[in-house]
Amino acid sequence: MNIKGFCKDFVITYTLFCFFGVPVLNRIAINVSPKKYKEQLEVVLSSEKKKWNIEDKIIEISFNDSIRNSGSGKIKDNNYLIRLARGQRNERLLKHEVSHIAKGHCDRYYLDVKANKIYNLGIRFLDYNFVMEPAATIYSLTGLKL
Numbered sequence: 009m010n011i012k013g014f015c016k017d018f019v020i021t022y023t024l025f026c027f028f029g030v031p032v033l034n035r036i037a038i039n040v041s042p043k044k045y046k047e048q049l050e051v052v053l054s055s056e057k058k059k060w061n062i063e064d065k066i067i068e069i070s071f072n073d074s075i076r077n078s079g080s081g082k083i084k085d086n087n088y089l090i091r092l093a094r095g096q097r098n099e100r101l102l103k104h105e106v107s108h109i110a111k112g113h114c115d116r117y118y119l120d121v122k123a124n125k126i127y128n129l130g131i132r133f134l135d136y137n138f139v140m141e142p143a144a145t146i147y148s149l150t151g152l153k154l
């Protein structure tokens with residue numbers, strides 16, 4: 009196979025993995041992992057913070073029944089919030105969200121003032137779908153820090 013053919017196959021395969029494989033793997037992570045109480049998840053959070061060496065970050069877990077998908081975000085400074093949707097309160101999903109925080113995904117901003125809005129949205133879309141989400145999903149299922 010020539011290099012051009014390899015690159016084409018790689019891009020197609022990776023794109024399919026990101027848009028179809030990652031959501032399926034996330035579904036599996038949600039469904040195979042047993043549900044946990046908040047106190048149990050706090051213990052997991054504490055060990056994950058040690059594992060990622062982010063014990064200085066203040067991370068709060070919130071159970072939110074009004075959201076469809078769980079997520080994590082920065083509140084301010086060193087404070088982060090992990091919101092877990094109903095039916096998604098398990099160890100794997102918590103690990104997924106902690107890895108987003110540990111890898112700095114919640115600290116990324118895409119606002120290039122010189123670029124237009126479409127460019128900034130495009131970069132955010134590519135970063136989320138091709139970098140952040142696959143890495144967090146693989147970590148939650150295998151423990152591999154990519």
Ligand SMILES: [Zn+2]
Pocket residue numbers: 104108140141144
């Ligand atoms: Zn994610």
